[in-house]
Amino acid sequence: MRNEYGWLFSVPETLADLPEGVDCDAFKTVMALAMDAGCDYVLFDRDVPPVPYLEAFDW
Numbered sequence: 001m002r003n004e005y006g007w008l009f010s011v012p013e014t015l016a017d018l019p020e021g022v023d024c025d026a027f028k029t030v031m032a033l034a035m036d037a038g039c040d041y042v043l044f045d046r047d048v049p050p051v052p053y054l055e056a057f058d059w
Contacts, residue, residue, distance in 0.1 A: 006045040011035055026055060 001008045011034040012018055018031065033054075034042045050056040 005047060006043060009042045009044070011039050011042060026057070030054065 009031075011031060014035070015028055015032060018028070022028070030042055
């Protein structure tokens with residue numbers, strides 16, 4: 001889901017379950033961290049400061 005504040009993604013069981021064509025290593029890293037933490041969803045919120053241990057990209 002997308003709204004004016006960011007994006008909400010459901011976390012797959014495995015990286016192999018990501019939709020075909022997802023080829024972003026940064027996104028896969030976040031999904032892998034979410035899987036390891038037992039999360040069901042990941043919210044990319046534009047108003048939250050970056051997580052220190054993840055690479056940030058200036059779009």
